[in-house]
Amino acid sequence: MPHLDIRLPIAGLTPLTTLDFPGHLACVVFTQGCPLRCGYCHNPQMIAPRRGESHEWQSILDFLESRRGLLEGVVFSGGEPTLHAGLPGAAAQVRAMGFKVALHTAGPYPGRLAALLPLLDWVGLDVKGHGADYDRICGRAGIWQRHSRSLKLLLDSGIDFECRTTVHWRDFSLADVERMALSLADCGVRRYVLQKARSEQCLEPVYCQSAPNTPAPNAMAQLVARLEPHFASLTLRE
Template sequence: MFFGPCRKGTLAEGGLIVVIIAGLQKHSLIDYPGKVACVVFFAGCNFRCPYCHNADLVRGRTDNPMDLDAFRRFLEKRRGFLDGVVISGGEPTLQEGLSAFCREIRGMGFSVKLDTNGSRPDAVAKLIADGVLDFIAMDIKTDPERYVSMGLFPDGDAACIFESIECIKRSGIAGEFRTTCVAPFVTEETFPAMLASIAGADRYVLQPFVNRNVLDPEWIERHARALSREEMTRLAEKASGCVGEVIVLNR
């Protein structure tokens, strides 16, 4: 994986894209359902999830520059091999030039998948309205009403999360909601409200917590616990009546 910021790059029509790319995973079979994709990681995040395994991205670390022309050349060479590009982070919707960036990728013939925490519903709505997304994945961390009190979204509020959820459900774009199964964020107490928030969604993915390179290892050691496979299966059974498809990942 390459890490480093992406400087301004010139679009074909003479405009500018302003984004900060902090990483590039050149090949993935698991990040975009049904497609072979690369993953672009953007630096910076407005969440502070202690279990996040992209700590450097959350802190906005950008060391070695990679310009947009280099990324364009990478995609040109992958024509016929890659189907899509996953836009991840960090939180991609913090990027000023995200819509233009996605539009250019689609113009090159690649599908675009957005990974988002749902904190910026206006940005999500704009990307949808601009027609630059083919798939949207949004994380459901815990009961949205507890995001602030549990320290996940220090400067936000639950209304933003609910608005993004509804925007995605109404969009008609393929997508999924997903949850990393780690207590105390995902428990028997919080899960009913989590389900209620995404009721009627097409697809819900439960993924295990992996305690590796996390943002706050001391907090995780003292307070967190990965849910067992059995616990995740029970949650999936509860979710089956609320959403169209429930998937429990092994990774």
């Protein structure tokens, strides 16, 4: 299949996953570059943007061609995939090959997300924090309003999606997590994943250290049990 001069800066490829696109055997294509600066980020090498070369996307197409009939879907992740103008063209090519298309995004570009929606089968939307806390956690001003528009787009679209929050106890208290989760449930979010932040290779070294307000080991599980009735699906990932 011709690459049509699509330029995506490829940061990596996971050839097989059952977790990143629920219910499907998929691969994950990681793109380089992210506008956010989350202190707990465990892929800081993916933050700096760069221009993609056409041969990078062609190598992904060659891989997908070899996986026809084996994989069901392709997940675009990052970094922040919607940073790149070539993403819609890449997603269209993936669909033309017979694969379903999934996206992992933090929602910083609602206009670009809106243009992508007709090409998507599933979205994982990162929720960094509640309201203005979103900006503090992601290290960029004005992002939480954009994220809110992205969430509304997904709620109105009918596309299958889940929200996910990475919890580092330097950014959250248990009460913060509960308030955020209930707010999402009130908005109409039905599927939610809470995942504990990794403590190695963080963007900010202080995030590699234990947080002083870390709750008791079973406190998060107890919170999830209280929150479960508010969602169709609520998962805690260690």
